[in-house]
Amino acid sequence: MKKLLWILMLQVPFTYTLAQHNLKNGFDKEEYIKLMYISSRQTDTPWVSPKYPIPDGFQMIYRSAVTGLDNRWDLWLNSNQQLAVISIRGTTQKGISWLENFFAAMQPAQGSIQISKHYTFTYKMAHDARAAVHTGWLIATACLSQTIIPKIDSLYSTGVKNILIVGHSQGGAIAFLLTAHLHYLQQAQQLPKDIFFKTYCSAAPKPGNIYFAYDYESYTQQGLAYNIINTADWVPETPATIQTVNDFNEVNPFTDIRKSTKKQKIGTKIAIRTVYRNLVHPTSKAQRKNQKYLGKKVYKIVKKTLPELKLQAYTKSSYYVRAGNIITLNGDDEYFHLFPQDKNKVFTHHSWESYLYLINKYNDAIKSKP
Secondary structure, three states: OHHHHHHHHHHHHHHHHHHHOOOOOOOOHHHHHHHHHHHOOOOOOOOOOOOOOOOOOOEEEEEOOOEOOOEOEEEEEEOOOOEEEEEEOOOOOOHHHHHHHHOOOEEEOEEEEEEEOOEEEEEEOOOOOOOEEEHHHHHHHHHHHHHHHHHHHHHHHOOOOEEEEEEEOHHHHHHHHHHHHHHHHHHOOOOOOOOEEEEEEEOOOOOEOHHHHHHHHHHHOOOOEEEEEEOOOOHHHOOOOEOOHHHOOOOOOOOOHHHHOOOOOHHHHHHHHHHHHHHHHHHHHHHHHHHHHHHHHHHHHHOOOOOOOEOOOOEOOEOOEOOOEEEEEOOOHHHHHHOOOOOOOOOHHHOHHHHHHHHHOOOHHHOOOO
16 A cells, blocks of 8 residues: 555656646647747738637737837737747837847847836846847847746746747747747746746747857757748848858957968968958948948937937947758749749748748658757
8 A cells, every 4th residue: 555655656746747848849840830820810010911710728818018119929828738828029010110120230148238217128148258139139028028027927826837939020030039038047047947938930030140049059959949931031031141250269260361371472471361351351341331320320210219228339240140940941833833933022931821831831751850
């Protein structure tokens, strides 16, 4: 009898653990489709999508007020599975929402920004001090976090420890930064470490520089975050990236060209240094212009919406790269028959319809390994 009681006692915590962590690592096609259905409920976007069915068991329990640069998020809950979804809205038709995308000068991935006199957002989105992120989407993350973090705390108090994060387009870009922010809050013990976050960034632009990407991938590469891309979609190719010699790791042969060519013959040395100047100076100049127009000038316009906004000094980089585990969706002849290339319809390949069509044809046999 005592042996039986011991067996039952051992089984109780094991069963509890399974119930509390029903999310699994790795890309789940059906999970992504359900999240796209939820994401599509954010209908006030420039491209019109049909109302897809609400996934079984889910209901929207909260919609935030509009904040920041026309940002908003929804909270969905499947109470039977103790599973929550944070759904982040993408770009809207308002000019300030588009301006958020163009606010592409980079901020350090650690530090603080003042949104208002009453709210300063202190954050860490990468361990590497060289990491940097998109300013506009950092502001959005700051503003949305004011309500997201308290809601996560409330969910946790009711036993919900499994949270999916989804965003399409601009929403996907913000989802990158939110995921990083939540990860480091957990590392700092400001959020419980037994909350399981899993992220799907759909049709998302590039969120930051290579050092942010390295850092983000270091803790999500075991199947905790995915970046789903339609190869015919132009949005994941943005923002425009400019790589200079200063974007390389510190140990490289490019930064100090004089030292690298010191042992070369005089003719070779002159030739290499001439080519180097002709290649390096234009990219450095382009980076400075990028920061001037997509940083300082955009900032002046954004201040009309957020008059108390104060930022850190911009990072001297415009080296944007993709991040996360990539799920690549390639269109075939049938796809391009249904979604033809038309320069007058620039969002054809960026729509929920195109992504859902391609994911439904996605071969499970080639899905990325956890």
